[in-house]
Amino acid sequence: MDKFRMIFQFLQSNQESFMNGICGIMALASTQIYSAFDFNCPCLPRYNLAYGLGILLVPPFILFLLGFVLNNNISMLAEEWRRPRGQRRKDPAVLRYMFCSMAQRAMIAPVVWVSVTLLDGKCITCAFCTSVPVETLGNASHPGLSQGDIKRVLARIPCKEIYDGQELIANEVAVRYLRCISQALGWCFVLLMTMLAFLVRSLRPCFTQAAFLKSRYWSHYIDIERKLFDETCTEHARSFAKVCIQQFFESMSTDLVAAHCHLPRKDPEDAGEATEKLLGITDWDTMNTALKSWHRCKPALNLHPPALPTGNGWAGEGQPPVHPPVPQKEMAAYYSWV
Amino acid sequence: MMDRFRMIFQYFQSNSESVMNGICGLLTLASIKMYTCIEFSCPCLPQYNMAYGLGIMFVPPIALFLCGLILNRQSLVMLEEWSRPQGRRKKDLAVIRYLCSSIMQRAMVAPAAWIIVTLLDGKCLICAFSGSMDPENFVDFASASPVQVQQLLAKVPCKDEELMRNNTSHKAVSSYLRCWSQALGWSILLILIIAAFLARWLRPCFNQAALMQARHWSNYIDIEQKIFEETCCEHSRLFAHKCILHFFESMRQEIKLHSFSLPRQGKGTEGEEDLLRGITDQDQVNKLLKTWYYEKPPLDVSKATQRHPLGQERSSLPRADSPRTGSQFPQHSDV
Numbered sequence: 001m002d003k004f005r006m007i008f009q010f011l012q013s014n015q016e017s018f019m020n021g022i023c024g025i026m027a028l029a030s031t032q033i034y035s036a037f038d039f040n041c042p043c044l045p046r047y048n049l050a051y052g053l054g055i056l057l058v059p060p061f062i063l064f065l066l067g068f069v070l071n072n073n074i075s076m077l078a079e080e081w082r083r084p085r086g087q088r089r090k091d092p093a094v095l096r097y098m099f100c101s102m103a104q105r106a107m108i109a110p111v112v113w114v115s116v117t118l119l120d121g122k123c124i125t126c127a128f129c130t131s132v133p134v135e136t137l138g139n140a141s142h143p144g145l146s147q148g149d150i151k152r153v154l155a156r157i158p159c160k161e162i163y164d165g166q167e168l169i170a171n172e173v174a175v176r177y178l179r180c181i182s183q184a185l186g187w188c189f190v191l192l193m194t195m196l197a198f199l200v201r202s203l204r205p206c207f208t209q210a211a212f213l214k215s216r217y218w219s220h221y222i223d224i225e226r227k228l229f230d231e232t233c234t235e236h237a238r239s240f241a242k243v244c245i246q247q248f249f250e251s252m253s254t255d256l257v258a259a260h261c262h263l264p265r266k267d268p269e270d271a272g273e274a275t276e277k278l279l280g281i282t283d284w285d286t287m288n289t290a291l292k293s294w295h296r297c298k299p300a301l302n303l304h305p306p307a308l309p310t311g312n313g314w315a316g317e318g319q320p321p322v323h324p325p326v327p328q329k330e331m332a333a334y335y336s337w338v
Numbered sequence: 339m340m341d342r343f344r345m346i347f348q349y350f351q352s353n354s355e356s357v358m359n360g361i362c363g364l365l366t367l368a369s370i371k372m373y374t375c376i377e378f379s380c381p382c383l384p385q386y387n388m389a390y391g392l393g394i395m396f397v398p399p400i401a402l403f404l405c406g407l408i409l410n411r412q413s414l415v416m417l418e419e420w421s422r423p424q425g426r427r428k429k430d431l432a433v434i435r436y437l438c439s440s441i442m443q444r445a446m447v448a449p450a451a452w453i454i455v456t457l458l459d460g461k462c463l464i465c466a467f468s469g470s471m472d473p474e475n476f477v478d479f480a481s482a483s484p485v486q487v488q489q490l491l492a493k494v495p496c497k498d499e500e501l502m503r504n505n506t507s508h509k510a511v512s513s514y515l516r517c518w519s520q521a522l523g524w525s526i527l528l529i530l531i532i533a534a535f536l537a538r539w540l541r542p543c544f545n546q547a548a549l550m551q552a553r554h555w556s557n558y559i560d561i562e563q564k565i566f567e568e569t570c571c572e573h574s575r576l577f578a579h580k581c582i583l584h585f586f587e588s589m590r591q592e593i594k595l596h597s598f599s600l601p602r603q604g605k606g607t608e609g610e611e612d613l614l615r616g617i618t619d620q621d622q623v624n625k626l627l628k629t630w631y632y633e634k635p636p637l638d639v640s641k642a643t644q645r646h647p648l649g650q651e652r653s654s655l656p657r658a659d660s661p662r663t664g665s666q667f668p669q670h671s672d673v
Contacts, residue, residue: 037458042517043510051517058524065531069538078542159513162506233554234561241562245569277576284637287577294566295418297425 016220019071019105026070026109030063034116041126041158045151048158052127056117060110067106073098073223080222094222097215111193118186121179122158128178129157137177138169240303246279248299252290253280354411354560358444361409365448369402373455380465380495384488387495391466395456399449406445413441415560433559436552450530457523460516461495467515468494476507580639588635589626590616 042051068074077098080090117123130151132138145153145168153165157174165171204212257280281287381390407413416437419429456462473487482490494511541549593616617626 038460038516040460040513040516040520042513044514047517051521054521054524058528062524062528062531065535069531069534074538075542078539079546082543082546159509162509234557237554237558237561238565241558241565244562245566249569278573278580278639281573282577282580282638282640287573287637291570296423298422298427300426 016101019073019102022070023067023105023108026063026067027112030059030109030113031116033059034113034120039122039126041122043156043159043162045130045148045155048129048155049127052123052125056114056123056127060113063109063113064106067109068102071102071106073102076223076226077102091215091218093211093215094218097212098219101219115186115190115193118182118189121182121186124182124185125175125178126158128181129174130154132157132169132174132177134169137173139167240301243303244299244301247304248294249279249281249290251299252286252293256280256286354557358410358412362406362444362447365402365406365409366451369398369448369452370455372398373452373459378461378465380461382493382496384469384492387469387492388466391462391464395453395462395466399452402448402452403445406448407441410441410444412437412556412560415556415563416441418563419559430552430555432548432552433555436549437556440556450526454523454527457519457526460519463519463522464512464515465495468492468511471511471515476510577637577639581635581637584639585630585635586615586617586626589622589629593617593622593625 039055042048077095080098081095083090132154134150134154150168153163153168154174156163156165157169157171157178160171163171281290378394381387416434419437420434422429469488469492471491473482473491491511494508497508617623
């Protein structure tokens, strides 16, 4: 139980570690989506290239943007970027750090998709099947076929069931060739990305480590400060609401005491905690009136002075805190509601 | 084990936004799961294909959208804030707009997921538009008569045995439509993601302070409503407790008045006698239960009413006052 709580706190405390988790999930999700996706080459000359390269490049772009969208830091970055200077300087190094860290994390899922696609080979086979070197692999001197016809025949290489150019070039030969190129590209891509990541991680401390530590600290600070501000506002809203509702009930019972002068006073022996908690509402009519009043005439967002030092109204409503109202005034107000 | 679950619930409930995000995510996963579970069966008839295909593509998203609106607690909060009379609190339209946009955004995720999954799968579009293909482009269809062509095209989504002779063209039509369907699906996904990205990136650039105010006050309204409900619950609990105590007390007094042989005051513990509240045998309990059903006490726990005993069946009993069913206060006209 403590372990669980520690994990939650750890994940919540640092937006970065939370994002690492999301990043890993998205990388797994991208492989899952690729395997679930039914790749369907159109096998038509003009469409193959568009489809193949589309599947190779569009989903990574989507995953990249999704990595940004899911990252809460993006609005923090934009806010920090656009805020007026006020009494706090703006540090461009912090903004750069935040952006780089977000971009690095967002790049993982697209890289995974591109690698998996290239290693699988279907995309490249579909996209470049019309560019297969027929002279070297097949029978280029096959008579009677114009360029357009050759292209049309080659375009059907990925679709084995409808391939009709076995004399021109064997289907297996072409597919093997294209897949081999695709896998070579895939492995080169993986190697390149890994080397890039290695260089970035190992060389960065050699340059500007002090500045990096500073930027990282202040970006974490901004994140934590924003969270604490939100929590404080929520706590304040909760206390505000409690006092507001309490004063609402008190004013209801004060109204009724003023309106019904023959209400018997509370018996001393009955003055217990339970009676206090009943807030002066002790019958059906009173409760109904209270509930109706809650909907029809919500109390002003203006707590009386004994509760809070300042009254916080809506934006634009600047009522000064009023003294506790005289009963007669309240009675008039009460009757005007109903 | 239970502690763990409780902690997870508390974590999610602590922040109502994360609750709603959770619900949104669950609804999206449910929509994807539903799509994979439902057996898509195209009717393969010229008149019905398009209706079925487009119906499967658009009707469930509407249902999912409405589900998303219903399951979101903020919808009720927003509607209440919108419809309440002004009273003593000004209405802030910015808050209502903020709530509305937040609700709409969350409710749109599951329908969008359904439509995109449908398009990426391709079956719906193939079913809907196979009849609209131009038969000239496909060798085997070009030779058939127009009526036959319509029938054959309509049968493309269903892999019937008799179509094996038209194998190539059937697969070509299917493959062509699926390619378009997937391209459309990816394009829509791309557009939506770009829109979401721009919205998140650009929002702080416009009027961030007003946004923070709207968010704070919408949060406040939510919290206030919750606390009001809690206060009312607690109040009704106490109210019920007092009401029932008064009822038992008045039953005890009535029994004391009517029984000629008072129950012997034994030397038992005070506490136990208090709990029994003077109801100590089967007849008394039965009478109490019957009175509870036939004559529920009035909803009034102020001291004045508890002096008047309940019960109407003993008409011979002289009463100080007629039994009341309502409040002793003057009736308000609006209740």
